[in-house]
Amino acid sequence: MPDLFSTIETPVEIVPGRKLAAMAAALYMAASDHFETRRVEELRLGFDGIEGDFHAGATRRSGGCEPWYARGTEMRNERQLSLVAADELAIVAELMAIAEIKPEWIGANLLIEGVPHLSMLPAGSLLFFKGGVTVKVDAQNGPCRFSGRSVAEHAGMTDHEAGALLFPKAAKRLRGLVAWVEKPGVIRAGEEISVRVPEQWIYRA
Structure with a gap:
């Protein structure tokens, strides 16, 4: 079969897929009435996300x-889970001139260790947990003022509104990922993860 890309003046750049080893360093869940999370030892996942x-x-x-939608439009929930990395949160905290940002403050569900530049994992990446759960990455989690205000309050910033405005700038491309449950089950703290990064196509047409 001929290689169609060889006939294109500016071919689409294709980056091969790869596998990474990671770990669920900590797990968190939120009460049904507030986005901030608390640390737990396990998460029970169904096709709707974390129970409760x-x-x-x-x-x-x-x-x-x-x-592109009127606010409040019902749509597919691709944001069942929030994934963050400690090294990225440390960078955001430094940029905001605060001591730390805890995953709980911004509603994270999984603290992932072992993946360099976690927020840059492409859409479609799969996280295979050793216990059998599979989670699929949808996109980067865009930082917002709502989370920023939570950070400012917990960090003891004098001006909460200024902190709320600073967080989206400081956390751009560092706020982690949103994902959804492809194969349900139970995730436990400290569980090993095999990450499958898909082949990527850099579209420039």
Whole structure:
């Protein structure tokens, strides 16, 4: 079969897929009425996400991140889980001139160790947990003022509104990922993860 890309003047750049080893360093879930999370030893996941969690559900209502829909439009819930990395949160904290940012403050569900530049994992990446759960990455988690205000309050910043405005700038491309449950089950703290990064196509047409 001929290679169609060889006939294109500016071919699409293709980056091969790869596998990475990681770990679920810590797990968190939120009460059904608030986005902030608390640390737990296990997460029970169904096709709707974490049982009883604030972001559980097969669908959700659109907000400011989906300007193409009227606010409140029912849509697929691709944000069942929030994944973050400690090294990235440390960078954001430094940029905000605060001591730390805890995953709980910004509603994280999984603290992932072992993946360099976690927030840059492409959409479609699969996380295979040793216990049998599979989670699929949808996209980067866009930082918002709502989370920023939580950070400012917990960190003891004098001006909460200034902190709320600073967080989206400091956390851009460092705020982690949103993902959804492809294969349900139970995740336990300290569990090993095999990450499958898909082949990527850099589209420049």
